[in-house]
Amino acid sequence: MLRAYEYRCCVCGFDLRIGNISAGLEAAxxxxxxxxxxxxxxxxxxxxxxxxxxxxxxxFTVEPxxxxxxxxxxxxxxxxxxxxxxxxxxxxIIRPQSTVYAPQKTYLDWHAKEVFKAPGRD
Ligand SMILES: [Zn+2]
Numbered sequence: 139m140l141r142a143y144e145y146r147c148c149v150c151g152f153d154l155r156i157g158n159i160s161a162g163l164e165a166a167x168x169x170x171x172x173x174x175x176x177x178x179x180x181x182x183x184x185x186x187x188x189x190x191x192x193x194x195x196x197x198f199t200v201e202p203x204x205x206x207x208x209x210x211x212x213x214x215x216x217x218x219x220x221x222x223x224x225x226x227x228x229x230x231i232i233r234p235q236s237t238v239y240a241p242q243k244t245y246l247d248w249h250a251k252e253v254f255k256a257p258g259r260d
Contacts, residue, residue, distance in 0.1 A: 139165035142239035143184035148231040149198075149207060152186035166190040168200075168245035173252070179239040183231065198227075199254035202243035205231050208258040227259055 145160050146153035154161045166185045169175030183200070185193060192198065198209045209227045234240060250256075 139179055139182045140184050142179050142234040142236070143232065144235055146184065146232060147186035147189055148183045148234075149185060149189040149226050151232055152189075162187045164190045166193055168241055169248040170194075170253075173248070175245060175248070179234070180242040181245045183234075183241055193249075194253065196253045196255040199250045199258070200231055200241060200246055202241075202246040205233070205241065207231060208254075210255040211257050211259055212255040224259075 140160060140163060144153075145155070145163060147163060152162065154163075163184060163186055165182050166189075167175045167177075168181050168183065171177065175181050196210060197213060198207055200206070201208055207226050207229055209224060213223075215223065231241075
């Protein structure tokens with residue numbers, strides 16, 4: 139999974155390595171493992187710890203049609219967080235290095251329905 143995304147967060151591009159060790163980067167399930175989401179590349183995305191955590195909390199989702207990032211309207215955030223976090227709203231994820239790893243619509247639909255705190259921002 140991390141290799142599919144070339145060891146960087148698909149949202150922000152975070153790719154810290156300490157020596158040969160990738161730090162703060164995680165494989166995020168789209169449809170949760172605990173909700174029968176399979177352990178396959180197309181059900182996952184590489185994300186930094188922050189983006190993984192808030193993806194699992196439904197702060198944002200990824201549109202299946204164009205793989206763009208959509209943030210929830212239900213966020214309270216100050217200026218610094220706003221300018222950092224919401225700068226990714228509407229942007230496309232950094233794509234995996236092969237389309238065979240691309241997130242599948244089925245799993246993104248599950249995330250949008252079961253996890254994302256709708257409605258999304260315009
Ligand atoms: Zn990130």
